Amino acid sequence: MIATRIQLGVNIDHVATLRQARGTRYPDPVQAALLAEEAGADGITLHLREDRRHIQERDVELIAAVLNTRMNLEMAVTEEMIALAERVRPADVCLVPEKREELTTEGGLDVIAGREAIAEACRRLAAAGSRVSLFIDPEPAQIQAAFEAGAPVVELHTGAFAEATGSDQDVEYERLAAAAEFAAELGLVVNAGHGLHYHNVEAVAAIPGLHELNIGHGIIARALFVGLKEAVVEMKRLMIAGQESGLLAQIETFDHDHDH
Ligand SMILES: CC(=O)[C@@H](O)[C@H](O)COP(=O)(O)O
Numbered sequence: 001m002i003a004t005r006i007q008l009g010v011n012i013d014h015v016a017t018l019r020q021a022r023g024t025r026y027p028d029p030v031q032a033a034l035l036a037e038e039a040g041a042d043g044i045t046l047h048l049r050e051d052r053r054h055i056q057e058r059d060v061e062l063i064a065a066v067l068n069t070r071m072n073l074e075m076a077v078t079e080e081m082i083a084l085a086e087r088v089r090p091a092d093v094c095l096v097p098e099k100r101e102e103l104t105t106e107g108g109l110d111v112i113a114g115r116e117a118i119a120e121a122c123r124r125l126a127a128a129g130s131r132v133s134l135f136i137d138p139e140p141a142q143i144q145a146a147f148e149a150g151a152p153v154v155e156l157h158t159g160a161f162a163e164a165t166g167s168d169q170d171v172e173y174e175r176l177a178a179a180a181e182f183a184a185e186l187g188l189v190v191n192a193g194h195g196l197h198y199h200n201v202e203a204v205a206a207i208p209g210l211h212e213l214n215i216g217h218g219i220i221a222r223a224l225f226v227g228l229k230e231a232v233v234e235m236k237r238l239m240i241a242g243q244e245s246g247l248l249a250q251i252e253t254f255d256h257d258h259d260h
């Protein structure tokens, strides 16, 4: 497989979190989306939650109208959200699980349990012209179910890796690498995200076959101190360095295996 440069989807949810904290018109996620694009974001991710705790429909509509790259709209598998996506027609739709009481997304979508509804959502959204991604845990059974549901893309939930430490993190890293390999063997586009930041992103970007990382909270937090454009540039630089180290490791392994 020809290695293409790993892509960065900047999630701007938490610009809206700051706005919603006071009910003001600022900071505007639309402005954040355009600045992130200018800094090199390959796409903009935003999560329209059922409880509207941060991103609002107004944000989705305006960003869809002004974006120069592509929108990745995250949403629950509900009639309300599917109908909205059929109307807005974002380039990408990522189906995610939602619980009102959750602080942030906890687990991945249970594609096995929700097979019929998710397959129907994939069909409808593809018919509307959106590329569908399923946000799932790095589990072979969920990857297989996503493939059978007709999703062309999976986004591997990196939350367990991000929260783990020491040898537990090594285990989670191997889970991600194995899941990415299995998904790629099925012909799926493999993305990853959740909880990635400036100290764990290089390792994830080094995983062979990853197409895109969706990163939000870490970038927006960094932007408070260095500005959004610099925060995006720094993250993209780390991702590219990580991917390059991963490619070099693959070459060294190939050379070693073929020298004997
Ligand atoms: C699916 C995922 O991991 C995030 O993209 C999601 O948006 C997290 O939810 P919050 O942005 O509300 O924390």
Ligand SMILES: NCC(=O)COP(=O)(O)O
Pocket (backbone or CB within 6 Å): 011, 045, 155, 192, 193, 194, 195, 196, 214, 215, 216, 217, 218
């Ligand atoms: N799907 C992951 C995403 O869009 C951003 O997650 P986070 O970096 O805000 O945890």
